[in-house]
Amino acid sequence: MENVEGVDDVDDVIRSNAPGSFPYSVLRERHPALIQRVRDAFPYDPERQRALDALLRESTDPAGVMEPLPADAQDREQWEEWGSGEHVGGSWFDAPFLWAESYFYRRLLDAVGYFDATGPWHGIDPFRPFKQAELRSPEAQAELTALDRLAQEPPETQARALLHGSLWGNRADLGFQLTANATDTPITPLLADDSERLWSLLSPGAGNTVHVVADNAGRELVPDLLLIDHFLRHAHAEQVVLHVKPHPYYVSDATPTDVIDALRHLKQAPGEAGKAGERLWQATSTGQLQLLAHPFSCAPLPYAAMPDDLKKSFEKATLTILKGDLNYRRLVGDQLRPPATPFPICTSYFPTSVAALRTLKSDVIVGLDKQTEDTLNDSEPESWRTKGTHAVIQVRGEPR
Numbered sequence: 001m002e003n004v005e006g007v008d009d010v011d012d013v014i015r016s017n018a019p020g021s022f023p024y025s026v027l028r029e030r031h032p033a034l035i036q037r038v039r040d041a042f043p044y045d046p047e048r049q050r051a052l053d054a055l056l057r058e059s060t061d062p063a064g065v066m067e068p069l070p071a072d073a074q075d076r077e078q079w080e081e082w083g084s085g086e087h088v089g090g091s092w093f094d095a096p097f098l099w100a101e102s103y104f105y106r107r108l109l110d111a112v113g114y115f116d117a118t119g120p121w122h123g124i125d126p127f128r129p130f131k132q133a134e135l136r137s138p139e140a141q142a143e144l145t146a147l148d149r150l151a152q153e154p155p156e157t158q159a160r161a162l163l164h165g166s167l168w169g170n171r172a173d174l175g176f177q178l179t180a181n182a183t184d185t186p187i188t189p190l191l192a193d194d195s196e197r198l199w200s201l202l203s204p205g206a207g208n209t210v211h212v213v214a215d216n217a218g219r220e221l222v223p224d225l226l227l228i229d230h231f232l233r234h235a236h237a238e239q240v241v242l243h244v245k246p247h248p249y250y251v252s253d254a255t256p257t258d259v260i261d262a263l264r265h266l267k268q269a270p271g272e273a274g275k276a277g278e279r280l281w282q283a284t285s286t287g288q289l290q291l292l293a294h295p296f297s298c299a300p301l302p303y304a305a306m307p308d309d310l311k312k313s314f315e316k317a318t319l320t321i322l323k324g325d326l327n328y329r330r331l332v333g334d335q336l337r338p339p340a341t342p343f344p345i346c347t348s349y350f351p352t353s354v355a356a357l358r359t360l361k362s363d364v365i366v367g368l369d370k371q372t373e374d375t376l377n378d379s380e381p382e383s384w385r386t387k388g389t390h391a392v393i394q395v396r397g398e399p400r
């Protein structure tokens, strides 16, 4: 794995091999719970059931080894480039956590026949029922209704509320909810807040292009789209490129289908939500809002290893906004660094100004001041990094 220049000379990459650690619990507890939920949601045939049993055994046994993708898998070569030669055949728990977790999702799609072009389950998103339920939940409806009140407020208040809506929408992550009731936990003051810098990079009327690297569908994607609508409406951006996953991933990650579902859902809503939906639909059809589903979005690697074509695409952006925990891990590197390591140093390789909107749901964190870190270590020593009650808005970049 490529290191971020000047920051990490030691191998501090996070792995899952320490019982009791967060990544260990993801492999041992969250993944089996997820397999069970997927099984309960679809009447998979015996072959699929057997494949799920085999994946469950293989990936939860600390002595189990990662089996390869099928010889005819269309992306086998791609995974070889991403490091399968190094990790497949080895322990799930000793591999880098990011690699093992990403490979788990790829293998899960295989087990349910998602890529089997001649099978009945081809292209059926195993997570779709959960994403759909999220989109139609009473909480999601209430968030849409709140837009009618928000529309009465001055644009600055709207901007702040929509930015925070997009940030905290990240708690609506179905993988996270497998072991924590994310929606019941209180929201706390931000641990780092560069939001003024973020707005300073998006001066109205400056012809900005904003890339938004989406995270979850449903209750996170809707507020992301509302923030994008605000950018376009108030000329903070002339164009927005929304990066989504080319196939289902990390349970609830947004795919193009999920974006269309969310747009349709918004468009059909009454009041301000419906108006935003119409504008976004129109923006998509004129190309002002573009979707990009690059294969690297599902890579088990940090963004420091992004391919040239993706880098070129980002280079056109005034600002890239990355949503959520997984994107954060990939942006700053899935490594245990001192939390006071400056965010701009960890992201210096990124080709544009960059912002992370992230609730903390895994061990990685940078860019905190020492006092904040000490306070958290004293007050919530076990959980502040992973329980999703803390969040950051971190930005690197100077206005042009």
Ligand SMILES: O=P(O)(O)OC[C@H]1O[C@](O)(CO)[C@@H](O)[C@@H]1O
Pocket (backbone or CB within 6 Å): 026, 030, 101, 170, 173, 175, 176, 215, 216, 250, 323, 324, 325, 326, 327, 329, 361, 362
């Ligand atoms: O949806 P998000 O915010 O990217 O969160 C995904 C996070 O959930 C986990 O998969 C654990 O369930 C983390 O390992 C991962 O970083």
